[in-house]
Amino acid sequence: MSQGNKIQDDLVKIGVVDPERVREYFPRVRDREDVGVMKCEESGVIFLSRSDHMHMNHYEEMSDLEYWGKGSREQSLETTLEDDTRRAMQFADEIAGKYWVDIGTGLGGVLDIAGGNAKKVGAVEPQIHARKCLTDLGYDVRGSIAELDDNSVDVFTLFHVLEHFIDPIEELKKVYEKLKPGGKVIIEVPHARDFLLSFLDLESFKKFTFWSEHLILHTRESIEKLLQFVGFKDVVVDGFQRYRFANHLHWLAREKPGGHIKWNDLSTDALDKAYAEMLVDKDYSDTLVAVGVKG
Template sequence: MQCYLCGSERYFRREGRVRDNPSIEILECESCGLVFLSEQNTNDEFYAQGGMHNQQQVYELTGRRDLINDMYRFNRSRLEFVLDSLIGKDIVDFGSGYGGFLIQAKPFAKSVLGIELESQVRAVYEQYDIPLASSLEQALAISQSLTTKATSDQKQLSGGGGNYDLLTAFHVIEHLADPIGILRQLASLLKDNGKMIIEVPNANDALLTIYKNKAFSEFTYWSPHLYLYNPHTLRKLGQKAGLAVDFVKCVQRYPLSNTLHWLSNGLPAGQKIWGGFLDSQILQESYESALASVGATDTLIAQFRKR
């Protein structure tokens, strides 16, 4: 077995287990640090019919509406992060789920487009009048149609490339069997110098690499997460796809209370229990800064740019 990013055949088994399929091994490349699974069992049909974005189903399975509330908070944070880049711009969200980010971004953007395989989300997009492509191929066809209809002057203004100024992909790239190939296709949707904002889980999350929390290592790995990236491998991914890498930023989505709850009780959602008296903006910023200094936040955000 070769590493997808660097081709090395040297790897070791990481501690932990894949929560929905313990027979799958978690491997880490000794050369570049890419974390990957020993088996890949997902495909387009899995995502189209999987019900991964059914909010009512999430509630029925877990009894926790706070998971849905978390998604609103995360999408609000994402909007604030990219707001300067999307005001008055044409944007496309790849793996857009039930449209949570696009619903918040639409009032600020010139136009929005979602790309989502899962069929049951379509009603949400119709409700909010947001165009939806059910596949990357359909999105490419839409982009090509827009280009064909444009005047020669408009083509010149768009930089001669695709039709979108900004493409976002939040917690999607880790699901892709061929992320380099998909990133190259996504780049064709962008105008020249168009930007991609990529958000992924960090393979070097402190709960895995510093605190070495057994409970977390048996919870966080999941069979649809085929690859997990660290700051180095995420940068390398963008470069291998032929994109300029503007930055890779370490971000801590979950506060210190969540970390402490994992360490003391082996369970998530500590912020729901202890956050009221423990978490504050100053503490969160300090905790994030400390983890970022060693590349061990729970999340990475990269900005790639079409050359």
């Protein structure tokens, strides 16, 4: 076993990572000097050099809405509106008429937009202040997956949440237990083969994107094997591109984020659609979406 690295141990356990092929990929994450970034040269999976620096109370004890850097829920939701709206549309058919629970819902922007499409809406959010905010709005929000009833949920969603789990196998086992037979889990995660990393190999992007809270960047194969290991059937993994062409152009020219906003006038629907399709086709998308079914 690797000392202090539950993530690597689990990747070895499910047959994704060969510990003999693990090398340092980047010396540190953006917010901590004592946490490095590793990569398995065989599988391409990227993960942090340790996981013992993270604990659930890191999220539980955050004050007010500091995680989103804004003073109010309304202001904070402005930063997630594009993704919340896109997800509500992208997965509308999956949650229509179902009991849907969003894990790691944050301030619940996606609940506001998509909730009316579901038969029943719930959420899991460990941050106490965010949870209270949503409870005050009338949402049924639990502090952990374990608080939900077994065999009760039709659909779980985890939007950029799985990479935060300190023990993803155990958390996904809880998800499996809470799902009804035939129920689905939908997981959106950042991709280890992101074009800016795997093709352009941008140092500036590495300095920006690697973060102590993101314990792993999955490949298609690693997230598929993880879900299958837990017991999910009919697992399907698709690529998806969140950030537009202008974002990548800005990274190349300025070595900074935010190009999709600063250079928005360079974007057209046709250009961005064609660019995203190319990246997905070549397995260079920035995001993966995995769906698994409880047998």
